[in-house]
Amino acid sequence: xxxxxxxxxxxxxxxxxxxxxxxxxxxxxxxxxxxxxxxxxxxxxxxxxxxxxxxxxxxxxxxxxxxxxxxxxxxxxxxxxxxxxxxxxxxxxxxxxxxxxxxxxxxxxxxxxxxxxxxxxxxxxxxxxxxxxxxxxxxxxxxxxxxxxxxxxxxxxxxxxxxxxxxxxxxxxxxxxxxxxxxxxxxxxxxxxxxxxxxxxxxxxxxxxxxxxxxxxxxxxxxxxxxxxxxxxxxxxxxxxxxxxxxxxxxxxxxxxxxxxxxxxxxxxxxxxxxxxxxxxxxxxxxxxxxxxxxxxxxxxxxxxxxxxxxxxxxxxxxxxxxxxxxxxxxxxxxxxxxxxxxxxxxxxxxxxxxxxxxxxxxxxxxxxxxxxxxxxxxxxxxxxxxxxxxxxxxxxxxxxxxxxxxxxxxxxxxxxxxxxxxxxxxxxxxxxxxxxxxxxxxxxxxxxxxxxxxxxxxxxxxxxxxxxxxxxxxxxxxxxxxxxxxxxxxxxxxxxxxxxxxxxxxxxxxxxxxxxxxxxxxxxxxxxxxxxxxxxxxxxxxxxxxxxxxxxxxxxxxxxxxxxxxxxxxxxxxxxxxxxxxxxxxxxxxxxxxxxxxxxxxxxxxxxxxxxxxxxxxxxxxxxxxxxxxxxxxxx
Amino acid sequence: xxxxxxxxxxxxxxxxxxxxxxxxxxxxxxxxxxxxxxxxxxxxxxxxxxxxxxxxxxxxxxxxxxxxxxxxxxxxxxxxxxxxxxxxxxxxxxxxxxxxxxxxxxxxxxxxxxxxxxxxxxxxxxxxxxxxxxxxxxxxxxxxxxxxxxxxxxxxxxxxxxxxxxxxxxxxxxxxxxxxxxxxxxxxxxxxxxxxxxxxxxxxxxxxxxxxxxxxxxxxxxxxxxxxxxxxxxxxxxxxxxxxxxxxxxxxxxxxxxxxxxxxxxxxxxxxxxxxxxxxxxxxxxxxxxxxxxxxxxxxxxxxxxxxxxxxxxxxxxxxxx
Numbered sequence: 001x002x003x004x005x006x007x008x009x010x011x012x013x014x015x016x017x018x019x020x021x022x023x024x025x026x027x028x029x030x031x032x033x034x035x036x037x038x039x040x041x042x043x044x045x046x047x048x049x050x051x052x053x054x055x056x057x058x059x060x061x062x063x064x065x066x067x068x069x070x071x072x073x074x075x076x077x078x079x080x081x082x083x084x085x086x087x088x089x090x091x092x093x094x095x096x097x098x099x100x101x102x103x104x105x106x107x108x109x110x111x112x113x114x115x116x117x118x119x120x121x122x123x124x125x126x127x128x129x130x131x132x133x134x135x136x137x138x139x140x141x142x143x144x145x146x147x148x149x150x151x152x153x154x155x156x157x158x159x160x161x162x163x164x165x166x167x168x169x170x171x172x173x174x175x176x177x178x179x180x181x182x183x184x185x186x187x188x189x190x191x192x193x194x195x196x197x198x199x200x201x202x203x204x205x206x207x208x209x210x211x212x213x214x215x216x217x218x219x220x221x222x223x224x225x226x227x228x229x230x231x232x233x234x235x236x237x238x239x240x241x242x243x244x245x246x247x248x249x250x251x252x253x254x255x256x257x258x259x260x261x262x263x264x265x266x267x268x269x270x271x272x273x274x275x276x277x278x279x280x281x282x283x284x285x286x287x288x289x290x291x292x293x294x295x296x297x298x299x300x301x302x303x304x305x306x307x308x309x310x311x312x313x314x315x316x317x318x319x320x321x322x323x324x325x326x327x328x329x330x331x332x333x334x335x336x337x338x339x340x341x342x343x344x345x346x347x348x349x350x351x352x353x354x355x356x357x358x359x360x361x362x363x364x365x366x367x368x369x370x371x372x373x374x375x376x377x378x379x380x381x382x383x384x385x386x387x388x389x390x391x392x393x394x395x396x397x398x399x400x401x402x403x404x405x406x407x408x409x410x411x412x413x414x415x416x417x418x419x420x421x422x423x424x425x426x427x428x429x430x431x432x433x434x435x436x437x438x439x440x441x442x443x444x445x446x447x448x449x450x451x452x453x454x455x456x457x458x459x460x461x462x463x464x465x466x467x468x469x470x471x472x473x474x475x476x477x478x479x480x481x482x483x484x485x486x487x488x489x490x491x492x493x494x495x496x497x498x499x500x501x502x503x504x505x506x507x508x509x510x511x512x513x514x515x516x517x518x519x520x521x522x523x524x525x526x527x528x529x530x531x532x533x534x535x536x537x538x539x540x541x542x543x544x545x546x547x548x549x550x551x552x553x554x555x556x557x558x559x560x561x562x563x564x565x566x567x568x569x570x571x572x573x574x575x576x577x578x579x580x581x582x583x584x585x586x587x588x589x590x591x592x593x594x595x596x597x598x599x600x601x602x603x604x605x606x607x608x609x610x611x612x613x614x615x616x617x618x619x620x621x622x623x624x625x626x627x628x629x630x631x632x633x634x635x636x637x
Numbered sequence: 638x639x640x641x642x643x644x645x646x647x648x649x650x651x652x653x654x655x656x657x658x659x660x661x662x663x664x665x666x667x668x669x670x671x672x673x674x675x676x677x678x679x680x681x682x683x684x685x686x687x688x689x690x691x692x693x694x695x696x697x698x699x700x701x702x703x704x705x706x707x708x709x710x711x712x713x714x715x716x717x718x719x720x721x722x723x724x725x726x727x728x729x730x731x732x733x734x735x736x737x738x739x740x741x742x743x744x745x746x747x748x749x750x751x752x753x754x755x756x757x758x759x760x761x762x763x764x765x766x767x768x769x770x771x772x773x774x775x776x777x778x779x780x781x782x783x784x785x786x787x788x789x790x791x792x793x794x795x796x797x798x799x800x801x802x803x804x805x806x807x808x809x810x811x812x813x814x815x816x817x818x819x820x821x822x823x824x825x826x827x828x829x830x831x832x833x834x835x836x837x838x839x840x841x842x843x844x845x846x847x848x849x850x851x852x853x854x855x856x857x858x859x860x861x862x863x864x865x866x867x868x869x870x871x872x873x874x875x876x877x878x879x880x881x882x883x884x885x886x887x888x889x890x891x892x893x894x895x896x897x898x899x900x901x902x903x904x905x906x907x908x909x910x911x912x913x914x915x916x917x918x919x920x921x922x923x924x925x926x927x928x929x930x931x932x933x934x935x936x937x938x939x940x941x942x943x944x945x946x947x948x949x950x951x952x953x954x955x956x957x958x959x
Contacts, residue, residue: 073728161688235728271727303907
């Protein structure tokens with residue numbers, strides 16, 4: 001038997017038929033491939049116009065992010081996602097006073113928004129009285145005038161423990177009667193008076209110099225109780241946030257607020273897929289001197305493929321990026337091509353990243369060891385590892401220069417040639433330490449071995465640099481790159497006593513230096529066994545150490561509580577700024593718990609359709625109320 | 638058959654219970670820090686953590702939490718049926734977040750499955766009937782190349798060539814046909830379908846080739862030829878049917894596994910499917926979402942197995958279930 005004959009094709013006819021079938025399939029596939037690109041995200045056309053610098057009213061800013069990263073699903077009471085959520089809030093919500101929302105220090109100026117003017121506190125700084133402008137309405141579906149009771153209700157929501165106000169500690173204990181322990185948002189707060197629908201008065205327990213900055217936070221924006229009362233679980237109101245600003249979620253008008261059971265999520269917000277903003281028909285620009293609001297809408301989609309986001313910008317399907325830094329290849333392309341460079345925007349923001357050292361963990365109980373670390377780190381190499389000067393700037397001190405009271409970059413108490421570190425100075429400092437008993441400039445004891453160095457992938461590029469540099473002074477670290485949740489949980493957990501991390505700092509909670517200083521260096525930030533963000537345990541008291549069952553070093557732990565409290569009581573102005581500058585100097589020269597290595601930059605790549613671009617220093621993001629495009633995309637309300 | 642089905646369904650339920658229990662332990666019992674702490678935010682005082690724990694139902698004993706989870710799964714919760722709970726991260730019902738994503742993943746999986754089946758079986762058959770010819774060599778090369786090529790690389794290359802450079806493909810994203818029309822939808826699904834299908838087509842081509850070659854050597858095929866039946870009829874009615882069993886087994890398992898998410902293709906092509914979402918949920922400790930996908934995946938695999946086993950009885954008369 002000839003096996004080969006048996007298995008010869010069942011007639012060439014069959015082979016041909018199968019080939020023909022396959023060919024047809026391929027042809028069909030290719031025919032279906034013959035589609036165009038672009039435009040179908042908003043039914044719009046191809047991009048038109050050039051970035052002339054002239055802002056034109058109209059169009060839709062189409063962008064994408066790899067993840068919204070929301071912390072409370074856009075419910076302002078608990079949302080802390082600065083850079084994204086706060087940029088949307090600037091477009092959607094108005095507060096009694098607000099920032100100018102521009103770049104640079106001009107953007108940090110407080111201006112009236114819902115209020116007729118920025119009040120001066122009375123009663124020795126304990127009382128703030130605001131009068132509301134008439135005729136300012138909520139967006140659909142509420143459609144009525146905003147009253148002082150709506151603003152009071154926002155604070156009542158902050159007071160409701162169930163709603164988990166993530167920045168509640170900036171109000172709890174500050175406004176009389178606001179304890180953060182209420183069981184419902186219906187509890188009246190004794191320190192907030194609303195004598196009529198256009199007046200609201202805050203009574204404080206003690207003078208707070210940046211109370212106006214705190215009032216400018218999205219959590220303090222008016223909330224209509226007839227809608228919000230239906231959402232008694234944290235974050236659930238976020239899908240039905242009622243706007244008071246120039247923009248609202250698409251589909252707001254279609255929500256039926258007759259009763260709680262009829263309220264459905266607004267179609268313009270899907271927490272894992274897209275956010276679409278359209279103009280608020282009730283918004284009156286004559287009442288707002290801050291927001292030009294050129295756009296007719298904003299369309300933000302989630303695209304987990306970051307390279308795809310920037311490819312879509314280049315193809316014209318998106319008008320620009322928003323929060324994701326571009327891949328290295330894209331950065332290189334834009335920075336080396338003169339025709340593209342103008343679309344690459346890199347602006348300094350209120351962000352610092354620092355190497356943190358735990359003051360309760362040897363060898364960092366000794367200030368000489370900490371200073372030695374400050375001297376030895378090669379910040380230039382760390383900057384290069386993180387993408388270079390287009391992505392970050394070398395930090396010479398802790399408080400970013402963009403914050404009020406932030407010293408200039410020229411203040412650099414650990415200045416080294418090319419910011420590359422100075423081994424000689426590091427060793428000289430180490431020799432003064434008890435952990436270098438033979439005074440050879442290196443840490444000689446077991447406490448300097450196998451120290452965990454917590455990091456996340458965004459900053460893992462610095463691991464090798466830090467490891468090599470610290471090895472020169474006898475400190476051996478074990479870099480541990482963890483997921484964001486795991487890394488910060490480890491650092492938040494006081495008892496875990498993580499010795500070092502690359503994650504000190506981040507963003508300021510709001511554009512006020514207290515919001516940076518207190519959570520990072522105040523002993524009151526150590527409010528529970530798990531708390532953000534004082535990873536170095538600055539100011540840890542013996543009582544706290546006993547409560548959290550951590551060792552208290554015999555040499556003690558320095559505290560800057562007195563300085564923070566003193567600065568916080570000062571009103572906005574040069575004295576306050578100077579006070580916080582002094583805090584930075586104390587942290588850098590006396591405490592040295594953190595070695596700042598970079599200040600953040602916000603990078604956005606825009607396309608030719610963007611005719612005006614502005615970065616908002618207070619949200620550390622592009623300003624949706626100041627950007628302008630020349631596309632002709634339209635959106636339905 | 639009825640007895641067999643009942644027995645299989647019983648074991649399906651038992652297996653689901655074991656899988657969900659293990660997942661529950663992994664996410665609720667093993668972590669050193671309660672999920673409530675992550676929810677409670679920056680200054681999580683013990684009182685706030687306690688409040689959040691109560692709101693999320695995490696203050697019950699673990700076994701009570703697990704029973705409540707099962708109860709909601711079977712009877713529904715405040716968000717409807719099935720009761721999949723409340724996402725800690727997205728503050729929405731898991732069911733509402735999952736529903737649209739399941740559709741995307743199923744569309745991706747089924748479309749790719751039909752393609753790989755058509756391509757793989759066709760190529761496998763041609764390769765077998767043209768053994769050791771140029772076609773056979775080409776088929777082998779096809780299979781080896783696409784089995785070896787990483788899926789993410791393949792997807793990125795196809796995207797770069799057909800969309801970015803040639804502009805003949807539509808780019809990324811999922812565009813529901815009801816909203817954007819059938820053509821736009823198809824336009825955007827072609828590349829993801831092919832990316833996924835080419836990997837599997839390689840496997841199926843090799844498997845089909847082997848099975849067909851094996852069957853062509855059987856006595857009954859020789860007998861059929863001797864009786865004067867045409868080769869086409871022999872191939873389609875006798876040979877392929879006999880080869881279907883292993884192909885069907887693999888197909889069922891592969892399709893079921895894909896239903897729980899094709900992470901890489903979904904990320905590359907920006908398809909908001911289950912796979913992409915579950916990775917985000919795992920990294921952000923969104924335990925209810927992870928649990929929901931685990932249940933879905935386990936159910937998909939077990940139902941697929943059951944369907945495959947039932948189909949065996951119809952395809953192969955020798956298979957009978959007592």
